[in-house]
Amino acid sequence: MGQLHRDNIRNIVIVAHVDHGKTSLVDAMLKQSKIFRDNQQVGQFIMDSNALEREKGITILAKNTAVIYRGTKINIIDTPGHADFSGEVERVVKMADGCLLLVDSIEGPMPQTKFVLRQALAKGLKPIVVINKTDRGNSRIDEVVRVTQDLFLELATSADQLDFPVLYASAKDGIAVTEPGAEGKDLVPLFECILQQVPPPVIEEGPLQMLVCSLDYDSYRGKIAICRIYRGKVAPHDRVVVIDRDNNITEHEVGQVFTYLGLNRLQVEEAKAGDIVAITGLNKVSIGETIANWEQPEVLPGIEISEPTVKMTLGVNTSPFAGLEGRFCTSRQLRERLHRELETNVALQADDTDSADVFLIAGRGELHLAILIETMRRDGYEFQVSKPEAITRVLDGKLQEPVEGLTIDTTEDNIGFLMEILSKRQAQLTNMHNDGQGNVRMEFRIPTRGLIGFTSAFITATRGEAVMNTLILGYEPWYGEITPDRDGALVAAANGVAVTYGLNHAQGRGITFIEPGTHVYEGMIVGLNSRAQDTAVNVCKEKKRTNVRSSTADIAIKLTPAVKLSLEQALDFIKDDELVEVTPKSLRLRKKLLTQVERLKARHAA
Ligand SMILES: Nc1nc2c(ncn2[C@@H]2O[C@H](COP(=O)(O)OP(=O)(O)OP(=O)(O)O)[C@@H](O)[C@H]2O)c(=O)[nH]1
Numbered sequence: 247m248g249q250l251h252r253d254n255i256r257n258i259v260i261v262a263h264v265d266h267g268k269t270s271l272v273d274a275m276l277k278q279s280k281i282f283r284d285n286q287q288v289g290q291f292i293m294d295s296n297a298l299e300r301e302k303g304i305t306i307l308a309k310n311t312a313v314i315y316r317g318t319k320i321n322i323i324d325t326p327g328h329a330d331f332s333g334e335v336e337r338v339v340k341m342a343d344g345c346l347l348l349v350d351s352i353e354g355p356m357p358q359t360k361f362v363l364r365q366a367l368a369k370g371l372k373p374i375v376v377i378n379k380t381d382r383g384n385s386r387i388d389e390v391v392r393v394t395q396d397l398f399l400e401l402a403t404s405a406d407q408l409d410f411p412v413l414y415a416s417a418k419d420g421i422a423v424t425e426p427g428a429e430g431k432d433l434v435p436l437f438e439c440i441l442q443q444v445p446p447p448v449i450e451e452g453p454l455q456m457l458v459c460s461l462d463y464d465s466y467r468g469k470i471a472i473c474r475i476y477r478g479k480v481a482p483h484d485r486v487v488v489i490d491r492d493n494n495i496t497e498h499e500v501g502q503v504f505t506y507l508g509l510n511r512l513q514v515e516e517a518k519a520g521d522i523v524a525i526t527g528l529n530k531v532s533i534g535e536t537i538a539n540w541e542q543p544e545v546l547p548g549i550e551i552s553e554p555t556v557k558m559t560l561g562v563n564t565s566p567f568a569g570l571e572g573r574f575c576t577s578r579q580l581r582e583r584l585h586r587e588l589e590t591n592v593a594l595q596a597d598d599t600d601s602a603d604v605f606l607i608a609g610r611g612e613l614h615l616a617i618l619i620e621t622m623r624r625d626g627y628e629f630q631v632s633k634p635e636a637i638t639r640v641l642d643g644k645l646q647e648p649v650e651g652l653t654i655d656t657t658e659d660n661i662g663f664l665m666e667i668l669s670k671r672q673a674q675l676t677n678m679h680n681d682g683q684g685n686v687r688m689e690f691r692i693p694t695r696g697l698i699g700f701t702s703a704f705i706t707a708t709r710g711e712a713v714m715n716t717l718i719l720g721y722e723p724w725y726g727e728i729t730p731d732r733d734g735a736l737v738a739a740a741n742g743v744a745v746t747y748g749l750n751h752a753q754g755r756g757i758t759f760i761e762p763g764t765h766v767y768e769g770m771i772v773g774l775n776s777r778a779q780d781t782a783v784n785v786c787k788e789k790k791r792t793n794v795r796s797s798t799a800d801i802a803i804k805l806t807p808a809v810k811l812s813l814e815q816a817l818d819f820i821k822d823d824e825l826v827e828v829t830p831k832s833l834r835l836r837k838k839l840l841t842q843v844e845r846l847k848a849r850h851a852a
């Protein structure tokens with residue numbers, strides 16, 4: 247069977263470190279390809295379409311779009327740059343033939359730049375480097391290009407990958423040029439470069455073969471499989487088979503077939519090899535499976551997804567307030583929701599445990615799991631989760647744990663303190679670079695275990711003036727004990743409603759997390775003690791009423807405002823014997839054992 251090219255198609259994936267401007271570049275490409283009506287309001291970060299993405303200002307899910315440039319259709323996949331969502335990149339690189347590697351003109355290549363470039367080069371994608379944010383000044387451009395070249399030397403799998411074009415862009419202004427410092431007016435040089443450099447899809451003639459790379463849902467159409475067609479063609483109502491990972495074959499009928507254009511999916515009568523399509527009607531299909539001609543079912547290589555590194559339990563809420571705020575609270579509802587998530591969230595794992603009410607979830611990092619938790623609570627679910635833990639394994643009888651490369655960019659005055667807190671977390675300094683102007687980049691190897699709970703300590707220690715990035719390096723022998731450095735908790739001693747008087751008393755011992763009027767239960771964590779042990783406090787205690795009205799007694803007590811922990815901070819905060827209770831309305835922290843007697847008994851037994 248011969249090979250053909252489809253000259254009028256290009257498939258590209260956009261990859262970069264977090265915040266280097268991928269979604270902004272897609273915005274500009276969409277706007278300049280004139281797929282919107284002139285008066286259509288489309289806004290910014292168009293591809294970051296889900297609410298959490300918009301709130302957090304980051305991309306979480308990889309997404310497809312397409313533009314037409316000079317008669318050629320360019321299918322574009324925007325990907326997340328945050329390391330916790332790198333499973334998304336692994337899932338979609340197979341749809342593309344070329345990649346745009348964005349590099350921030352000031353920051354230069356960062357840990358995740360390396361990770362995503364390795365993925366792209368390993369799949370044989372043709373790279374184009376785009377040095378972005380050149381509007382921020384181009385003093386470092388030469389150096390950034392040089393460092394990027396070094397990265398290619400390290401990662402390239404073939405000599406021709408080293409011969410890559412470099413463009414200089416401002417995604418924000420919608421400009422790209424081929425020479426640094428040149429005056430530009432639009433993205434034409436980028437579009438031209440894509441047409442010239444990225445090979446059109448090579449396709450084989452023969453019966454249908456396509457790989458499912460994404461799944462989507464539509465309340466009206468049901469499950470939608472997003473696939474790259476490698477061979478043959480597909481039309482509505484075609485008879486096809488789905489071949490799963492274990493080579494089981496099931497027969498199906500295709501519903502409708504769509505291709506991409508801008509933000510829309512266009513219903514088509516036929517789609518051919520080389521294109522990216524969305525197919526309805528296949529309700530039993532999963533990511534990584536092959537859809538093939540029913541008479542000649544031949545499987546395609548699947549999608550390799552790296553293993554999760556962090557786990558926690560997610561279970562039915564067992565607090566005294568259980569069921570008061572959530573719509574879906576039962577074990578069955580939680581299990582169904584988790585299983586639905588597994589279909590699209592490819593780097594996630596969810597397993598049953600010995601207890602029917604508790605599940606074990608595992609993902610690529612704390613944020614990966616936190617986003618799932620936040621999404622579930624917004625969908626009306628109520629549950630409780632435990633502290634995130636690194637996933638260890640035993641190899642040849644030896645305990646191993648995941649280890650990450652940690653890069654910190656900060657100023658000289660933070661070095662001492664950071665070294666101190668990091669050494670307690672078993673981090674090893676591997677490199678330190680001072681630019682001579684007081685800016686330092688420090689690189690460490692640190693067990694994932696040591697990174698859990700590190701973010702908040704890091705932000706406090708550096709007053710937000712430093713940036714940290716991590717990259718999974720792999721499994722290594724156990725690094726040694728890490729003793730938790732958090733102080734004890736202030737734990738509510740009784741059920742009731744917190745009042746100013748009681749909270750003021752608690753503030754004498756530490757920081758409080760709740761406002762007066764908050765309902766509390768015995769065992770709920772209401773603050774952070776200034777000492778190592780937990781202390782029970784009665785935040786519901788009212789001032790004793792006396793008959794004598796003294797002139798000072800009525801002066802209102804001024805409480806320090808409560809410290810409100812976000813979900814990520816709460817997960818960072820809790821220890822092994824504590825839980826976060828998550829409902830659509832509240833986040834509460836609690837001891838696993840609610841009464842003081844139970845906790846005392848447990849301590850004695852230990
Ligand atoms: N000055 C300047 N800022 C830019 C440019 N491109 C993007 N930004 C800004 O950089 C920030 C991140 O941009 P995004 O487009 O969300 O970056 P991203 O790579 O999609 O980020 P993730 O998807 O989370 O990895 C935003 O505040 C943008 O406004 C640019 O060319 N110049």
Ligand SMILES: [Mg+2]
Nearest residue numbers: 268269304305
């Ligand atoms: Mg983005």
